[in-house]
Amino acid sequence: MFEQLGLIGCGLMGGSFALAMKKAGLVKRVVGYSKSPSTTDRARQLGVIDVEAPSALLAVAGADIVLVAVPVAATEATLKAIRHLVTPNMLIMDVGSTKADVVQAARRALRDQVGSFVPAHPITGREVSGVEHADAELYTGRQVILTPMDRTLPEQFAKAETVWNALGCRVSNMSPESHDAAFAAVSHLPHLLAFAMMNSITGQAEGDDFLSLAGPGFRDFTRIAASDPKVWRDILLSNREELLAQSRLFQQTLQNIEQAMQKGDTQALEDMITLASETRAHWRMGAQRTSKGR
Numbered sequence: 001m002f003e004q005l006g007l008i009g010c011g012l013m014g015g016s017f018a019l020a021m022k023k024a025g026l027v028k029r030v031v032g033y034s035k036s037p038s039t040t041d042r043a044r045q046l047g048v049i050d051v052e053a054p055s056a057l058l059a060v061a062g063a064d065i066v067l068v069a070v071p072v073a074a075t076e077a078t079l080k081a082i083r084h085l086v087t088p089n090m091l092i093m094d095v096g097s098t099k100a101d102v103v104q105a106a107r108r109a110l111r112d113q114v115g116s117f118v119p120a121h122p123i124t125g126r127e128v129s130g131v132e133h134a135d136a137e138l139y140t141g142r143q144v145i146l147t148p149m150d151r152t153l154p155e156q157f158a159k160a161e162t163v164w165n166a167l168g169c170r171v172s173n174m175s176p177e178s179h180d181a182a183f184a185a186v187s188h189l190p191h192l193l194a195f196a197m198m199n200s201i202t203g204q205a206e207g208d209d210f211l212s213l214a215g216p217g218f219r220d221f222t223r224i225a226a227s228d229p230k231v232w233r234d235i236l237l238s239n240r241e242e243l244l245a246q247s248r249l250f251q252q253t254l255q256n257i258e259q260a261m262q263k264g265d266t267q268a269l270e271d272m273i274t275l276a277s278e279t280r281a282h283w284r285m286g287a288q289r290t291s292k293g294r
């Protein structure tokens with residue numbers, strides 16, 4: 001389907017996309033660029049990319065599909081660097097975890113070529129980063145949210161849907177703002193809490209001793225605290241308004257539970273735990289929404 005993928009950011013998400021595209025027979029050649037030459041070199045050694053490019057611009061030369069898979073704050077500079085080679089026939093996508101910022105960055109950077117850009121967020125990933133963890137199956141069976149702009153070209157949007165469907169993903173669309181509000185609640189806040197949880201324990205004199213005693217519940221709750229610092233620094237800042245609003249709601253809910261504990265209000269405490277327990281027991285990842293919502 002495509003001749004050449006230009007991959008900018010040869011890490012977990014970009015590397016996995018390259019492997020998945022090759023495995024599905026959707027691309028003949030992958031030309032990759034990452035900020036550090038040793039990463040690009042490693043990506044070639046691992047067979048994730050076929051050719052190393054010395055710059056983002058040269059990774060795009062001759063490409064008919066481009067994936068930008070860098071920390072979200074690097075999106076604007078990356079798109080600016082490639083703008084002169086972007087054509088209306090080229091499909092450019094990102095995989096960034098935030099979308100309002102990315103869309104604004106794309107408008108500023110690509111200007112009259114912004115129609116080629118289809119903002120994308122695959123709802124998959126891991127707490128490990130880097131090309132060593134790239135996995136051809138990472139996207140299989142997962143959701144991908146597209147947040148097209150008014151100027152997104154219908155042909156490029158249709159191509160984006162076709163690519164993700166061919167990789168086994170379920171594709172849906174929403175506005176960048178609705179996307180950021182939802183993912184502040186179900187992705188960015190859980191990461192924030194996991195980071196805070198780890199630091200709140202290690203900040204105590206006996207923190208290391210406590211950690212040595214922790215079991216599977218702690219492991220499950222904190223797995224995502226091991227995520228990449230640069231990637232998550234950018235996400236927390238990029239979606240800070242929505243995330244701070246979610247953090248305030250969380251703190252209010254925590255206070256309600258603490259109050260019931262302080263008052264010894266057995267019934268209120270049990271009711272709150274029952275609500276959480278039943279909701280979590282029935283929740284399934286990626287299940288279609290059945291009732292209310294925005």
Ligand SMILES: NC(=O)C1=CN([C@@H]2O[C@H](COP(=O)(O)OP(=O)(O)OC[C@H]3O[C@@H](n4cnc5c(N)ncnc54)[C@H](O)[C@@H]3O)[C@@H](O)[C@H]2O)C=CC1
Nearest residue numbers: 009010011012013034035070072074096097125126129130
């Ligand atoms: N890790 C995850 O689970 C998920 C991450 N994402 C998004 O995917 C994007 C990439 O994240 P990962 O692949 O996890 O990170 P990663 O750290 O594995 O890969 C990022 C790569 O980009 C390179 N890079 C950084 N700045 C660059 C620049 N200015 N120019 C070129 N290359 C640059 C890094 O050297 C690295 O190779 C981020 O925007 C993140 O929000 C989206 C869904 C899931």
Ligand SMILES: O=C(O)C(=O)Cc1ccc(O)cc1
Nearest residue numbers: 097122123124125126127224
């Ligand atoms: O590791 C996990 O389970 C994740 O939740 C990964 C993840 C990280 C960032 C995203 O934007 C989407 C998914």
